[in-house]
Amino acid sequence: MLIDPAPVPLITSRPALAVVGPGIDLQSSFTSTLEGFGLSQGTAHLLWLPLPMLLVLVAAVIGVLVNVWLERKISAAVQQRIGPEYAGALGVLQPMADGLKLLFKEDVIPHRADGLLFTLGPVLVLVPVILSWLVVPFGQNLLISDVGIGVFLWIALSSIQPIGLLMSGYASNNKYSLLGGLRAAAQSISYEIPLALAVLAVVMMSNSLSTVDIVNQQSGAGILSWNIWRQPVGFLIFWICALAECERLPFDLPEAEEELVAGYQTEYAGMKFALFYLGSYINLVLSALLVAVLYLGGWGFPFPVEWLAGALGQSVDAPLVQVITGSLGIVMTVLKAYLLVFIAILLRWTLPRVRIDQLLDLGWKFLLPIALVNLLVTAGLKLAFPAFFGG
Amino acid sequence: MTIASVTQLVCFIALSLTLVLGALGVVLLPNIVYSAFLLAGVFLSVAGLYLLLNASFVAAAQVLVYVGAVNVLILFAIMLVNKKEAMAEIPGLLLRRVLSGGVCLGLFLLILRVDLTTPWAVPGPTPLGDDSTVLIGIHLFSDYLLPFELASVLLLMAMIGAIVLARRDVFSSDVITGEAADQGLIEKERTPLLLESTAGETTLLEKV
Numbered sequence: 001m002l003i004d005p006a007p008v009p010l011i012t013s014r015p016a017l018a019v020v021g022p023g024i025d026l027q028s029s030f031t032s033t034l035e036g037f038g039l040s041q042g043t044a045h046l047l048w049l050p051l052p053m054l055l056v057l058v059a060a061v062i063g064v065l066v067n068v069w070l071e072r073k074i075s076a077a078v079q080q081r082i083g084p085e086y087a088g089a090l091g092v093l094q095p096m097a098d099g100l101k102l103l104f105k106e107d108v109i110p111h112r113a114d115g116l117l118f119t120l121g122p123v124l125v126l127v128p129v130i131l132s133w134l135v136v137p138f139g140q141n142l143l144i145s146d147v148g149i150g151v152f153l154w155i156a157l158s159s160i161q162p163i164g165l166l167m168s169g170y171a172s173n174n175k176y177s178l179l180g181g182l183r184a185a186a187q188s189i190s191y192e193i194p195l196a197l198a199v200l201a202v203v204m205m206s207n208s209l210s211t212v213d214i215v216n217q218q219s220g221a222g223i224l225s226w227n228i229w230r231q232p233v234g235f236l237i238f239w240i241c242a243l244a245e246c247e248r249l250p251f252d253l254p255e256a257e258e259e260l261v262a263g264y265q266t267e268y269a270g271m272k273f274a275l276f277y278l279g280s281y282i283n284l285v286l287s288a289l290l291v292a293v294l295y296l297g298g299w300g301f302p303f304p305v306e307w308l309a310g311a312l313g314q315s316v317d318a319p320l321v322q323v324i325t326g327s328l329g330i331v332m333t334v335l336k337a338y339l340l341v342f343i344a345i346l347l348r349w350t351l352p353r354v355r356i357d358q359l360l361d362l363g364w365k366f367l368l369p370i371a372l373v374n375l376l377v378t379a380g381l382k383l384a385f386p387a388f389f390g391g
Numbered sequence: 392m393t394i395a396s397v398t399q400l401v402c403f404i405a406l407s408l409t410l411v412l413g414a415l416g417v418v419l420l421p422n423i424v425y426s427a428f429l430l431a432g433v434f435l436s437v438a439g440l441y442l443l444l445n446a447s448f449v450a451a452a453q454v455l456v457y458v459g460a461v462n463v464l465i466l467f468a469i470m471l472v473n474k475k476e477a478m479a480e481i482p483g484l485l486l487r488r489v490l491s492g493g494v495c496l497g498l499f500l501l502i503l504r505v506d507l508t509t510p511w512a513v514p515g516p517t518p519l520g521d522d523s524t525v526l527i528g529i530h531l532f533s534d535y536l537l538p539f540e541l542a543s544v545l546l547l548m549a550m551i552g553a554i555v556l557a558r559r560d561v562f563s564s565d566v567i568t569g570e571a572a573d574q575g576l577i578e579k580e581r582t583p584l585l586l587e588s589t590a591g592e593t594t595l596l597e598k599v
Contacts (some may be wrong), residue, residue, distance in 0.1 A: 042394050117428065148521025149447050156451040159459025163431050166466050170424060182470060185463055192459070209524060 025141045052144045056133050064281040066338075068095035071345050078349040102277070105270035113267065114171040121168025122268070122275035128157040128164075129283045136289050137211050139299050139329040150210040151203065154290065155196050158245060161279075162188045165254070165264055168276075172267040180263025183356065184254035187244060190363035191251075195241035197371035198234040201378040202227055202294050205390035211290075215298030217390060222303035228295045230389060233374045235295045237367055239340075242287035244363070246280060249348035253356055284344060285337060292336035299329030403443055410436040427469055431462045445518030448527060 027048055034044035069084070069092055076083025084091025109115050132154045137143040147153060162185035169181015203209055205227070206217035218226050228235050244251040255263035265276050292298060301308075305325045306316050314321050354362070382389040413433040417426045434457040441450035481487070519526060531539050 046394055117424075147447060148524060149451050152448070152451050152455075156455040156459065159455050159463075160431075160435075162463050163428070163458065163466065166463070166470065167428060170470060178470065182467065185467065189460070189463060210521075 027141065056136075056144055057130065060130060060133055060282050060285065061278070063285040064278055065095040065099070067281045067285060067341060068098060070338075070341065071348075074342065074345045075349045078346070099274065102270060102274040107270040107272065108267075110173065110267050113173045117167050117171035118267075119272065121164050121171055121264075122272045122279070124164030124167060125161055126164075126275045126279040126282075128160040129279050129286060132157045132286055133282075135211050136286065137215060137293060137298060138333050139326050140212065140216075142299075142326065142330065143212070146210055146212050148208075148210055150208070150212075151199050151214070151290070151294070152209050154286075155192070155199065159188075159192060168268070169264040172264070174267055176260045176262075177264050177266050180254045180260045180266070183260075184247065184264060187247070187251065187253060187359060187363075190360060191241040191244040191367070194237050194363065194367040194371040195245065197368075197375055198231075198238040198241065199294065201231055201234045201371075201375050204375070204378055204382060205230065207390060211293050211298075215293055215300065218297045219300050219304065222301065222307075223297070226295065226297040226300070231295060231374070231378070233370065234378075235291070237371050237374065238294065239291060240362075240367065242291065243344060243347070244359075246284045246287055246344075248284065248344055250351045250354055251359060252353060253359055256353060284341060288337040288340035288344070289333065291340050292333055296336045297332075299333045301328060301332055399443060402439070406436045406439040406443070409433075410440070423469055424466075427462065427466050430465065431458050434458045434462060445520055446523060447521070448524045 030048050030051075031041065031044040034047060035041060039047075072091070072094060073083045084094035087093040087097050109118055134144045135147060135150050135153055137146070165184040165188070166181045169177045169179075169184070172178070202214060206214045208214065208217075214227075247254055254260075255265060260266070265273060268276060305328065309316050309321050309325075316322075316325070378389065410433055413429045413436065416429045417433060420426050420429070434453065438450040438453040438458075441447075441453060
C-alpha cells in the first residue's frame with residue numbers, strides 16, 4: 001500500500017538443509033512394486049495411504065499400554081511397593097487387563113444429562129490428539145505426511161481439545177464436572193500461548209514449520225547441534241507447558257480429586273472414560289515425541305551416523321546401512337520420548353499439586369514474559385551469529 | 392474421474408452441507424449452548440474448505456483463532472452466566488423475527504446476484520501450497536504493514552479497555568453509570584488463608 005509492491009521473491013523450494021542422505025522411502029518402493037504387478041498409479045497410492053495411518057494408530061495405542069505399565073511400575077518404585085506382578089511377566093499385561101475391564105463396564109449416561117453432548121465430548125478430546133500424530137517424524141521419510149505447516153498444525157489441533165472438555169463438563173449436569181471443564185479450558189488456553197512462543201523460537205532458527213526440516217537443522221554435529229543447547233529456556237518453557245496441556249500432576253487441577261471428585265470425568269464410565277484415559281496418555285507420548293523432535297534432535301544419534309559409517313568404510317547410501325540407520329532413527333526417537341515420559345511420571349509421583357491461582361500466575365506472569373524475552377533473544381542471536389542460530 | 396477428484400468432490404459436498412446446516416442451527420436453535428457448539432462445527436468446516444483450496448496455513452490459523460480462542464471464549468461466557476432461568480417475554484417477537492428474516496433474505500439475494508453475475512475465472516490461479524506461509528509473512532511485513540500494525544493497535548486498545556472495565560478500583564465511580572463504585576467488587580489485598588496458630592503449636596509441643 002505505502003511501499004511500492006516490489007516483486008516478491010518466490011521461494012519455490014525448501015531450504016536445502018538436508019545433511020543426511022535421502023534415507024529409505026518406503027512409499028515410492030511400495031508403489032513402484034505394486035505398479036510392477038500391473039496396478040495403476042492411483043490404485044497403488046490408494047493402497048498405500050491407509051498403511052502408515054494404521055501403523056501410527058497402532059503405535060500410539062501400544063505407546064499408551066507401555067505408558068500405563070510404566071506409570072504403575074514407576075509409581076510403585078517411588079512409593080517402595082512392588083506394583084503389578086501377576087498379570088504376565090513383571091505385570092506387563094496389566095494395562096491390557098485395565099483396558100478390557102473398561103471395555104466390559106456398563107456405559108452409564110446419567111439421568112438428566114445431555115446424551116448427545118455427553119457422547120460427543122470424549123470423542124472431541126481424543127480425535128485432535130490422534131490427528132496430531134500426522135506430523136511426528138521417526139525418520140527422513142518415516143512419517144505420515146510432511147505437511148508444510150508441521151508444528152503449527154499440532155498447535156492448532158490441540159486448541160480444539162478444550163471444546164471437548166467444556167462439552168463433557170457441561171453435558172454431565174454436575175457442578176464438579178462443569179467446574180473441571182472450565183478449569184481445563186482456562187488452563188489449556190493460558191499455557192498454549194507460551195508453548196506457541198517457545199515453538200516459534202525454534203521455528204525461527206530452522207526457517208521452517210515442517211518437523212522434518214526442524215530435525216534436519218539439528219543434525220550437523222550430533223548431540224552438540226541439538227536445539228536444547230541453543231534453546232535451554234525454550235526447552236524448559238515447552239516442557240512445563242506440555243505438562244500443563246496434558247494435565248499431568250503438578251498441573252492436574254481439572255481433575256483434582258480432593259476438590260472436584262474427578263473434574264469433567266466424574267460422570268463417565270466404561271469406554272467413554274477410556275477415551276479420556278487414552279487421550280491423556282496419547283497426548284503425553286505425543287508431547288514427549290515433540291520435545292524430542294524440537295529440542296533433542298529427533299531421530300538423530302548422539303553422534304552423526306555418517307561419521308560412523310565413514311569410519312567403518314561403508315557408504316551411507318548402501319541398502320543395509322540405510323536399513324540400520326532407519327531403525328536406529330526410530331529407536332532413538334522412541335528412546336528420547338520415553339526418557340521424557342519417565343521424567344513426567346517421576347514428576348507426577350514426587351511433586352504436589354499447585355493451586356489454581358499459582359497455576360494461572362505461573363502461566364501469565366512468569367512463562368509468558370520469559371517466552372517473549374526468549375523469542376527476542378533468539379531473534380537477536382540469529383542476526384548476530386547466523387552460523388549457529390540458523391541464517 | 393480420478394480418485395483424487397472424487398474424494399475432493401465428496402469432501403466439498405460434506406463440508407458445505409455441515410457449514411450451511413450448522414450455520415442455520417446456530418441461528419435457529421433455541422438452546423444457546425447448542426448454538427455455541429455448532430458454531431465450532433461451522434468454523435471447522437470453513438477450515439476444511441480452506442484446506443480444499445490448498446491454503447493449509449489459513450486453515451490452521453482458522454482453527455487456532457476461531458475454534459481455539461473465539462469459540463472457547465464464547466462457551467466460557469455462556470457457561471459462566473448460564474443460570475437456566477426463563478427469559479422475559481419480548482414484545483412483538485414474531486414481527487421482529489419476520490423483519491430480521493426479511494433483511495437476511497435480502498442480503499442473501501444480493502450475494503446470490505453477485506455470485507451469478509460475476510465472471511469467475513475457472514480454473515482459478517494455481518495454488519502455492521506450502522510456500523504460502525512464507526508469502527503471507529512477506530506480505531504482512533511489506534505492503535500490508537500498516538493495516539497489520541493498525542490491527543495490533545486496535546487489539547491493544549481493546550485490551551486496555553477490558554482491564555479498565557474489569558479493575559474497578561481505578562475509579563471511585565462507575566465508568567458507565569457514574570454512580571459510586573461497589574466497594575465489594577474492589578480487589579483486596581490477599582489475606583492469608585491459614586491463620587497463624589503458633590500458640591496452639593507450642594502448647595502441643597509442651598504436652599509432648
